[in-house]
Amino acid sequence: MIKEFEIRADYNRDTIVIYQAYNETIAKxxxxxxxxSAPFSFNRMTWIKPSFLWMMERSNYxxxxxxxxxxxxxIKREAWEKALSKAVLTSPEKRVYPNPGSWEKEFRKAEVHVQWDPERNIKGSKLAYRSIQVGISRYLIEEFNEEWIVKIEDYTPLVKKILNFARLGEYDKAKKLLPNEKVYPLPTELAHTIGATI
Structure with a gap:
C-alpha cells in the first residue's frame, strides 16, 4: 500500500536522482x-525533486x-540524507511540531526546507499521496554543487518523447519511458524529521 508521505526516487546503493528544470544557458x-555555474544563482534557495512526474507538472513538460x-x-545518498537531517517543513505540521512556536524558531534558521505536494500521474492529475521537494538554502548551495553532485544528465530529449506520446493519448508508451522510482528507505528518526509516514 502506498503511504501518504514517503519518498519515491530513482536510486542505487550510492546515488539518488533529483530533477531540476532550467533555461538552455544554465542547462548546457x-x-x-x-x-x-553562472547565471545559475548561488544566492537563493534551489529546489530539488526526486519525483520525475512532479517535476513534469512543475515545468509543464x-x-x-x-x-x-x-x-x-x-547526488550522493549520504548528501541527500544530510540535507534531510537539516530540514524543517515549510508549514508547522502538528505530526512533526506539537509546539508551533518551536517550528517558527527552527524555520527561521533552517538551511534546508521540505515541502510535500500532491504527487501526479502521467496525465497530470493529483494523486492521494504526496511527493517531496527539498529546498537547499544559499548556505549549502556551494557544497551541493561542489561535493554532492556525482553527475548531471540531460533528460530534455526524454521529456519531449514522453510529452509527444501523452499528446497522442498513448499513455502506455509514455509510462514505459518513465524513470524507475521506488520507495526510498529512511531511518525512523530521519522520517520523523521530515514528516514522512513511518
Missing part, C-alpha cells in the same frame, strides 16, 4: 561542466519559459 553549462531543459542530477 551544467551538462558540459558537470556542475552549475519543459513548456514553461525558463524551464525548457530538464536535468537529472545524481
Amino acid at each position: 553549462s551544467a551538462i558540459m561542466n558537470q556542475k552549475f 519543459g513548456q514553461k519559459p525558463g524551464q525548457e531543459c530538464t536535468l537529472a542530477v545524481y
Whole structure:
C-alpha cells in the first residue's frame, strides 16, 4: 500500500536522482561542466525533486519559459540524507511540531526546507499521496554543487518523447519511458524529521 508521505526516487546503493528544470544557458553549462555555474544563482534557495512526474507538472513538460531543459542530477545518498537531517517543513505540521512556536524558531534558521505536494500521474492529475521537494538554502548551495553532485544528465530529449506520446493519448508508451522510482528507505528518526509516514 502506498503511504501518504514517503519518498519515491530513482536510486542505487550510492546515488539518488533529483530533477531540476532550467533555461538552455544554465542547462548546457551544467551538462558540459558537470556542475552549475553562472547565471545559475548561488544566492537563493534551489529546489530539488526526486519525483520525475512532479517535476513534469512543475515545468509543464519543459513548456514553461525558463524551464525548457530538464536535468537529472545524481547526488550522493549520504548528501541527500544530510540535507534531510537539516530540514524543517515549510508549514508547522502538528505530526512533526506539537509546539508551533518551536517550528517558527527552527524555520527561521533552517538551511534546508521540505515541502510535500500532491504527487501526479502521467496525465497530470493529483494523486492521494504526496511527493517531496527539498529546498537547499544559499548556505549549502556551494557544497551541493561542489561535493554532492556525482553527475548531471540531460533528460530534455526524454521529456519531449514522453510529452509527444501523452499528446497522442498513448499513455502506455509514455509510462514505459518513465524513470524507475521506488520507495526510498529512511531511518525512523530521519522520517520523523521530515514528516514522512513511518
